[in-house]
Amino acid sequence: MTLNKLIRLILIIFSLIIVWELFVVAFKLPEYILPTPYQTAKTFIAQFQLIATQSIPTIIETLIGLLGAIVIGSLTALLMAYLKTLKDWLKPVLLISQALPTFAIAPLFVIWMGYGMPAKIATIILMLYFPIASSFFDGLSHTKSEFLDLAKISKATKLTTLFYIRVPAALPHFATGLRVATAGAPMGAIIGEWVGSSKGLGFLILNANARMQIDVLFAALLMLILWNFVLYFSLDWLLKIFVIPQNRE
Amino acid sequence: MLVSEAQLTYQHKIIFENLNLPFHRHQWTGILGPSGVGKSSLLRMIAQLPIQGKISYHTDALQTDISYMTQSETLLPWLSIVDNILIGLKLRRQKITKSDHFLAISLLDNLGLSECINRKPAQLSGGQRQRAGLARTLFENKNIILLDEPFSSLDTPTKQSCYTLFKQLLMNKTVIFVTHDPLEALKLGDHLYRLSGQPAQLTPVVVPSDKTNLLNSYDKLIEEINA
8 A cells, every 4th residue: 555545545534533523513413323433432442352352253254254255156157167068057046146135045044054153154155155256257258369269279178278378367357256255245244143143243233232332333333344444455465466466468 | 272162151241262272381371461351260260260150161281280379469468478488388288397498498588588588478568579479489389380460560660570580480381471461461471362352362462573672672761760
């Protein structure tokens, strides 16, 4: 991140906080409707141990879910690219996975897998499977024809064409899907926790809401935003190192 | 024959039919014609690459003996130049030996690309990329070289130096090249054919014996620009 970008980011956050503070002051909102940024920060520090303990399961779920979706989604895309007949069979499955409303399916996962982490991880995988598989497959099926000519003239096998030509050429598409998925991963965890759980940030938010502890709710939200930032920018950084420069033309 | 009784139909329109192209071994054969006439398709037929439209033809060229270069360089952007030279081996699941590596590097050396060995294609100029493509062609060491307007994206001085280089290094190969530039065709071709008409016909063009004289002044000018 350049200095300019950093300054801009700080300015954005600062402006949002000021707007928030002004909003509360202008409408004379009581603490139980909307706490001020100052109160939120105070709660965040005072309740930090609680919030931190509750974020650990959420963070673990997000990471495992994201990883699972990457593995399953990429495998689907690779299989679809390698076997044409399988593509015709799997494409509807992909679409169905996207059409299923996560909120409606998540309670089912709780019934099937219980209150523990597996149900949350399944929710995240269901949510992220489509963006990863479809964007990667899209990249795999739009390899430049010149590259495929090269493979043909070099007497490449179907498998070497896939791994030495089509996969590297599809990496920018894969990166796009991964970015979308990463931005959605923590939300998947929260949805999973909302429909039934005994720990996690989603559980804390739901609980705080029910008890009218709006300041705790906001402090938990702040933690969620921070986690989302860390996750997204780490991934962005990894992609910039390993994936993107390879394909710069 | 290199291609005999070739026919291409695209969207119910006959692009060409009953086309025959003789096999001039160890010489340069040029096919000259306007765009859209089917030059590239003819070349792709020889290479047995997929073509849009309905086709039928015979060829005496073996696909295993063919190299194919186009104007849009086929260097893979994610590989370094030396890896681009060696990609054919990888694609055929052949082991890359030390001597393969050595040969690739010495070819790049000969083509004045010794500084570019570990660079990515995007870091090279157009002329350098075209030379790297030639290095791969030479590395693959096939007898039939197909060139589909390989110089058309280059500026004139670079083009001129590429002509000399390609002519020199592909001396004993059977080269078939396609171009829309008459001057390029005259300069490079030992045999020339014009592809034109609807459906397109292949007409032999007499290569003038005094073409060097005709082009002398042109060459001089280019040399001056190059200097």
